Structures are given as structure tokens and as C-alpha cells.
Amino acid sequence: MNVRRLIPAAALAGAVALGATALTACSGAGAGTGKDGKLDVMSSFYPMQFLAEQIGKDHVKVDTLTKPGVEPHDLEITPKQTGQLGEADVVLYLKGLQPAVDKAVAQSGVKHVVDAAKLTELEVHGSSGHAHEGEAGHTEGEEGHDHAHGEAGEDPHVWLDPVKYAEVAKGVGAALEKADPDHAADYRKNTDELLGKLTALDTEFKDGLRNTASKTFITTHSAFGYLAERYGLDQEGISGVDPESEPSPARMKELQAVAKKDNVSTVFFETLASDKTAKTLATDTGLKTDVLDPLEGITDKSQGADYFEVMRSNLKNLQKALGSK
CATH class of the missing domain: 3.40.50.1980 (Nitrogenase molybdenum iron protein domain)
Incomplete structure (x- = not known):
């Protein structure tokens, strides 16, 4: 593709x-x-x-x-x-x-x-x-x-x-x-x-993610595979496609190594699922946390009122986390 x-x-x-x-x-x-x-x-x-x-x-x-x-x-x-x-x-x-x-x-x-x-x-x-x-x-x-x-x-x-x-x-x-x-x-x-x-x-x-200091982002929910592939990024999911699944200790240790190797600054969580694992990983690695919304639903906690507004919020958050130039 x-x-x-x-x-x-x-x-x-x-x-x-x-x-x-x-x-x-x-x-x-x-x-x-x-x-x-x-x-x-x-x-x-x-x-x-x-x-x-x-x-x-x-x-x-x-x-x-x-x-x-x-x-x-x-x-x-x-x-x-x-x-x-x-x-x-x-x-x-x-x-x-x-x-x-x-x-x-x-x-x-x-x-x-x-x-x-x-x-x-x-x-x-x-x-x-x-x-x-x-x-x-x-x-x-x-x-x-x-x-x-x-x-x-x-x-x-x-x-x-x-x-x-x-x-x-x-x-x-x-x-x-x-x-x-x-x-x-x-x-x-x-x-x-x-x-x-x-x-x-x-x-x-395409324009916003063309030049970034890092290409790797860590997210609670492995929902961003198509987005990552489209714009030349690497998604590292804490859990699988189900945001409620618990990662193994080995996976958490692996992600700590990825964060260090790829200069990851931020661990992303979402609005509809628990942010517990994201905050645990961020604490263990000294990283920041931010929202990357898989847009499976809109609530009053969403960073936007509809698909386009939330997607643009996602873009801004990715640009900030990846060091867009």
C-alpha cells in the first residue's frame, strides 16, 4: 500500500x-x-x-x-x-x-x-x-x-x-x-x-509529521497501526487492540528499552479506557503522558467535538511528542 x-x-x-x-x-x-x-x-x-x-x-x-x-x-x-x-x-x-x-x-x-x-x-x-x-x-x-x-x-x-x-x-x-x-x-x-x-x-x-526528531510513539491501545504506516511512524502498543488487556511485565520492560533507544518523550493514553498502565510506564521511565484518542466515541472529555477536531488534536499531540520541526 x-x-x-x-x-x-x-x-x-x-x-x-x-x-x-x-x-x-x-x-x-x-x-x-x-x-x-x-x-x-x-x-x-x-x-x-x-x-x-x-x-x-x-x-x-x-x-x-x-x-x-x-x-x-x-x-x-x-x-x-x-x-x-x-x-x-x-x-x-x-x-x-x-x-x-x-x-x-x-x-x-x-x-x-x-x-x-x-x-x-x-x-x-x-x-x-x-x-x-x-x-x-x-x-x-x-x-x-x-x-x-x-x-x-x-x-x-x-x-x-x-x-x-x-x-x-x-x-x-x-x-x-x-x-x-x-x-x-x-x-x-x-x-x-x-x-x-x-x-x-x-x-x-503528511506535512505535520514529515520532519520529526523521533518516529516512535508509545500508546496504551494499539489502534494506530494504519496511521503509523501512512505517515512513516512506529507504534509501540502497551496492550493489544483491546485497550483493557493487561501487558506482561516482560512487555513493560521491553517498552522501557524502546523508550530509551528511540528517544521517546511521551506515553499516550486515551479517554475511554483506563490510563493506569500508561502512567505506570511513564513513572518508571520518567516520561510525560498525553492523550492520543482512537476516536471510538465522543464524550465531554474528548479533545474536540467531532472526528475532524479530535484528529487534529491527535496531530498536535503527536507533533509535540515526536519533536516536529
Whole structure:
């Protein structure tokens, strides 16, 4: 994968076809709409909710299974949510991130189901955040990753790379067009506007992280593999892709050595999970702590009100920690 530039127009155009195939059991007719005339979209968690809201705007009513402040990896679906899911016109989720959601979606019987994991290429990332040779790509029928070990399966955190998030956005736009053809032109226009904003964000990250004193960052949650690969950085995760998993004493000792060798100044933690391990490592190594938000949910503790604001806060925090020149 080219990590230095945005996907070409041809690749984005190809995502339209992917978006169409991501819809399961779709008929040619548009989906039913609620009493208010809007398309009812159920999203699995914030990054999917944000896409639906940005692309659907006034034509959709968006709800989410993962409420603000809830850590999405460990989400349990309530009977009420199961019922709401079955009544949705469109379901937008990312298979492999939330086992409970995967199971509920499979049993929902909803006609228009969009799996974001099929709209871009998934990769397997090791602790340094780089794809393993020969292991990239999404294989039909795989159940996703092991939540305790990022290297055991595919990394689902594609939204933290603006380029891959753009691919997903393109596919979501195509899916909404198919579900609600009467408003296809508006969905297309909104998708194009969102892609322009993601292109600009990608440029900001490329320019902002091009010249830094260090390329290595340590984070509680190994969610930043795609971002690290895109911008030439090395992610060292304290835990795996599950932020609640506990690192071994050997891993903590290894990270202390990495911090010293690579001139690491900061240990990052996040807003939705415990900062205990990050602060322990920082204390043991004499490092500072700061926030690097995996954007799995927005709360009043988030450093921004939406995806773009939090991503720009992440960029500033990375620039500060890595010694941007």
C-alpha cells in the first residue's frame, strides 16, 4: 500500500462498486422510511455514525448501538437495541471490532447491511504498527481479530487513517444511494464534500509529521497501526487492540528499552479506557503522558467535538511528542 499519498481517483471510484457489494440481499427498490420520511440508519459505533450523519444529513435519522462513554470493544447488546436493529432501514458496522454487534447483525434480517471492513483493505499490524508481509487483505469468512493481540488478526482501526476512512466513506455513500435512490444526488454531493475534507486532513498529517526528531510513539491501545504506516511512524502498543488487556511485565520492560533507544518523550493514553498502565510506564521511565484518542466515541472529555477536531488534536499531540520541526 502506498503510504505517502492519497488513493487515486480510480481507486475511490472502485469503492463505489465495493459499496454496492457490501449491501446484502438488496432489492432494486429503495428501503422503507420512517414516519418522518427519513432513512433509519443504525450504526455500530461513532466512526460509522459520523459517516452516516455527514453523508446522509437531512435525509437520514442516525442512531448508534454504542452510546457515548462506552468502550466499544466490550459492548453488550440489549434486547431493546436488538429490536431497534431489526427495524432499521440500513445497518452500518465494522465486522471484527465488536463480536456482540457481529452476532446481532447476522440475526437481524435487515435488508441493507453495510460492512465497512469490506470497503477497504484490512491489514495485520504488529506492535510497531506495520503490516506483516503477506498477511494484508480481508478474507471472506474470517471472524476478525483476536481482541487481546493485534498481531493475531486483522486490525479494524481503519478510520484513524484519513485515506482508508475516505475509501469507507465512498462505499457508505454508494450504499445510501442504493437504499434511498430518490436522494442519490444529495448523497453523492455530501460524499464528495466529505472526501475533500479527508484529503485536506491527510495533507495536514503528511506535512505535520514529515520532519520529526523521533518516529516512535508509545500508546496504551494499539489502534494506530494504519496511521503509523501512512505517515512513516512506529507504534509501540502497551496492550493489544483491546485497550483493557493487561501487558506482561516482560512487555513493560521491553517498552522501557524502546523508550530509551528511540528517544521517546511521551506515553499516550486515551479517554475511554483506563490510563493506569500508561502512567505506570511513564513513572518508571520518567516520561510525560498525553492523550492520543482512537476516536471510538465522543464524550465531554474528548479533545474536540467531532472526528475532524479530535484528529487534529491527535496531530498536535503527536507533533509535540515526536519533536516536529
